[in-house]
Amino acid sequence: MTRGRRDDRLPRVRSGTPAPGGAAAPGAVGAPDAPSSPLDPAALRDALLDWFASNGRSLPGRDDRDPWHVLVVEVMSQQTQIDRSLAAAATFCAAFPTPSALAAASPGEVLRAWAGLGYNRRALALRAAARAMVERHGGRVPDDLASLLALPGVGPYTARAVAARAFGATVMPVDVNVRRVLGRVLDDPRPARVQALGDLLARSADGRPGAIADALMDLAAGTCRAREPACTACPLSAWCGWRASGAAVAGRAEQGSVPRGSALPGSGSRRPALRAPGSPVSGPAGALPFPRTRRWLRGQLLRELREAPPGAWSTVEGPRGTHDHAAVRETIATLAREGFVELDEVGRARLAED
DNA sequence: AATACGGGGTT
């Protein structure tokens, strides 16, 4: 791994944190450690939706509630910016308007439609999910969490996103944004806590849990940013335990109280690299330059095969960049094993046709 | 708990 470094994990913080409902006494004037408002879900929801009405981003396609469209957007948006996902999903769904249409397509066709999005295994997983929906759900996107979770490529986030956005289920899709905002409100990033508050908000959402999710995500994108959050502009500041704790103002203060890698710290959370100044970027213990990684090679080979005429066999001979012939053949074999590629008798390759 | 998995956009 050389590129995506530092997915911020959420190590346990301290053990004794207040429950959501009891975070603070109403109007706790003399308590600098407590939010100035108790954590009433309905009040928090109203603040969120009011803010969203005038400050939410306008993202074409976001309000589409069609289950298939929602599923495609959510799978694409895994580790991919939402505006790009929405645009790509529109094109993709024009080519594959239903789960059945995608289920009937070859891996190669799907991979070509996926071009530019990265994480290509998501494309194969989505196709596999489409096949499962044809097989088990009459060609429809299932509407319950358990069935959604059973689909390939659908995890805790995506399952809840589809359930909430397409079917109005009162569950919160917790992504990096929701985790940050609600983790700060609670001053506690533990996933179970964040999920519980999220679900509480979803249940108070009066049939539109997706709107709450959108509000939280837009808030995270522009105001409750990872670094230097604009707390003075935040509709939730009255409820925010993290801000009340002083961490937001103190910035890098209390480094010891904030877990390494936590998504919670705001300004001042940047840490200098451990690497000594002047030492090579890729020392013995350092990351490889990206073009030297297997990841890069996979991307190159997949791009070559995607750009070849559909159905045509390609002779794939090394080297590619710093990767020798053996590495190239090994990677092609891996891609074949994983279902991206098929090989003929003489070792030529093409994107899989079935 | 760690690691693999992409590619494009932003700063």
Add this chain to the structure above:
DNA sequence: AACCCAGTATT
């Protein structure tokens, strides 16, 4: 050039 991104599956 580093950092970020509506995560998931596998080890």
